Amino acid sequence: MARYEQIAGDLRDAIVRGDYAIGAQLPSEAELALRYSAARGTVRQAVALLAAEGLVGSRQGARRIVLGSERSQSFAELHSFAQWARSMGYRASGTVLSSRRRPCSPSEAVRLSLEPGEEVLGVLRLRRLDGEPVLVERTVYAGWIAPAVERLDPECESVTQELYESVGLVFAYGEHLIDAVAAGSEDARLLEVRRGSPLLRQRRVTTTQEGRPVECSDDRYRAGSVTFSIRNSTAANPLVRRAGE
Amino acid sequence: MARYEQIAGDLRDAIVRGDYAIGAQLPSEAELALRYSAARGTVRQAVALLAAEGLVGSRQGARRIVLGSERSQSFAELHSFAQWARSMGYRASGTVLSSRRRPCSPSEAVRLSLEPGEEVLGVLRLRRLDGEPVLVERTVYAGWIAPAVERLDPECESVTQELYESVGLVFAYGEHLIDAVAAGSEDARLLEVRRGSPLLRQRRVTTTQEGRPVECSDDRYRAGSVTFSIRNSTAANPLVRRAGE
DNA sequence: AAGTGGTCTAGACCACTGC
């Protein structure tokens, strides 16, 4: 682990532990550099990490201040339902309800960088949290990864982890669109809610380290089961609002 | 503007313009340093900015690749409905439907770092996009900013901008919780939808540069009117999923 | 083996905050 990650981890622990209250000042960069016997640049890398996590804020000329004390989770936990659930202490399960190959639609071709009509694998999965159905996933996998997906256990807990272990696939980048929709009849039946009731929808496209698209998905959460959380600042602006459809 | 921001802007323009296709490689740091007559560190700051925007990705040992070509928007545009709408070419309007002072609730006291029972200002606003009602805002302002808020025009287009111009208030940090809820009877009447229909809810707390909480709000968007978008990677993880309520 | 990004150092100057 890099020196700056160690320093960031040390400071993060102190913040989470409450050594620095919310609103309190962090030591100056000079003092931290002295304390950790590191160059100022290294200390700056460390605090930049904490700033990106939304834990601390900064202004030129003034000491850094603590903004929050909750640990944010990793990309993997955003991407993988199972990994997120496990980190939160829930027991996740899931079932593949259908899985079949078909030619891709024009919009899927664009999102997955495929040739029009190239074969894709469509999978419908129901996910449960502590036994309760909370999520319907409609995922479309690019043809080149389809065989590995079809080999998975239909009750497989973490698709992300299994694909890593079986073929070394790593999800590295994701784009996510979040909005609210009314439950369709299939959604309603699977999630055990009334038709037309509110669902939180997350549409995403995920790519490998090389920038090659792997899958796109339409995930629908039962209202009240999951909340997305984000911290931002004038310096960091990860979330964006979009109009209409 | 800083040198690294100029370089980032130059590269961003080239990407948005299509000079580098999605999936294509960026020039190496050494080449960029030469081209811009800057130190390698400065070039790294520039590409780090683009990486945070989700435009490019990187892996040790390999050239950086282009992941997307859409410009992401600023913190102000996430925080301020009016500023976002303007940047997207929409005409935003709004009306204050009610505004009154009252003692804060226990949960508001925690979120706004107030003493229990301290006075706050509750405001109900309806926001329109091109004349269509799309958003109900229920905002609670801390007592110290209440007078400035009460002096605003009830039809004021951008609260954020007006508060900056009138009292120099700058919103610097925000925490946002996003989920889906069913429209209550008041929501339904104001947004002209049926009771129980899906709404996208954004709850937020905003603070000043000094870390002082200014307001917390419960904003509800009519389904289909707005989508939140986020790009992330194994390196950057701004968005977080949370369970239940 | 050459090229590339990731990490780290040491020092410099500037703009801004806070007293």
Added chain:
DNA sequence: CAGTGGTCTAGACCACTTC
């Protein structure tokens, strides 16, 4: 005016990718 964070430079070594 002293302290602090923001920017920039110049150089070094390492881990990894690519060929």
